[in-house]
Amino acid sequence: LAIAHWQDHRSQELIQPSALRAPEVILGYPWSTQVDIWNLGCLVTELLIGFWLFEPNAEKLWGYEEDYLSRMTEALEASFEPSFLDRCAHRDKFFKADGSFAHLTAHEEPTWPLRKLLETFSELGEEEKQSVERFVRRCLCLTPEERAAAKELIEDPWLADSA
Numbered sequence: 001l002a003i004a005h006w007q008d009h010r011s012q013e014l015i016q017p018s019a020l021r022a023p024e025v026i027l028g029y030p031w032s033t034q035v036d037i038w039n040l041g042c043l044v045t046e047l048l049i050g051f052w053l054f055e056p057n058a059e060k061l062w063g064y065e066e067d068y069l070s071r072m073t074e075a076l077e078a079s080f081e082p083s084f085l086d087r088c089a090h091r092d093k094f095f096k097a098d099g100s101f102a103h104l105t106a107h108e109e110p111t112w113p114l115r116k117l118l119e120t121f122s123e124l125g126e127e128e129k130q131s132v133e134r135f136v137r138r139c140l141c142l143t144p145e146e147r148a149a150a151k152e153l154i155e156d157p158w159l160a161d162s163a
Contacts, residue, residue: 018064019052023072023080024144026065028089034144037153041139045114048132049121054111062103066094070104074111076140084143114140131158 022038024031045053053075056068073079082099085091096102112120114136118129135158138148153159 018056018068019046019054021068022144023069023142024088026069027085027091027094029084029087029144031144033150034147037139037147037150038144040153041136044132044139045117045136048124049117051121053114053117062101066101066104069094070101071111072140072142075114075117076137076142077113078142080142128158128161131161134158 020039020042022031022035023029025035042053054068054071056064056071069080080095080099085095085099092102094102115129115133118124118133122129122132124132135153135156138153138156141147148156
């Protein structure tokens with residue numbers, strides 16, 4: 001999406017549209033092709049629910065990026081693993097030593113969990129909602145190394161059943 005690199009090139013420059021930005025890009029972790037898998041998960045969800053999965057706001061006490069990271073944890077009902085955060089160059093900008101957010105208190109309008117968003121806003125049948133949720137969760141692991149590879153996603157049952 002507007003930028004390309006060789007697959008074996010590891011970079012920490014800012015890439016991706018803000019609504020699709022992978023956590024490792026924000027956190028200053030060397031990114032790779034796994035950012036494209038993150039984009040896929042965000043785009044599939046956006047197409048199904050009709051809006052961005054993560055809609056951050058700049059708050060008085062914390063910035064846009066910290067808000068965005070926190071909305072990831074809300075929607076995915078997950079937290080960043082300390083072992084991943086310890087490898088991120090910008091960890092201290094967003095997180096305290098205990099792994100909690102540095103400035104965030106609470107959202108006036110928290111992000112809904114992925115499952116609730118799909119149930120409420122997608123027009124899929126119940127079985128397909130479950131399949132697409134599994135697919136999207138494989139794309140949106142907060143730790144890049146835990147995300148599925150493109151080769152694995154091609155064989156995902158949701159894609160196979162949709163073909």
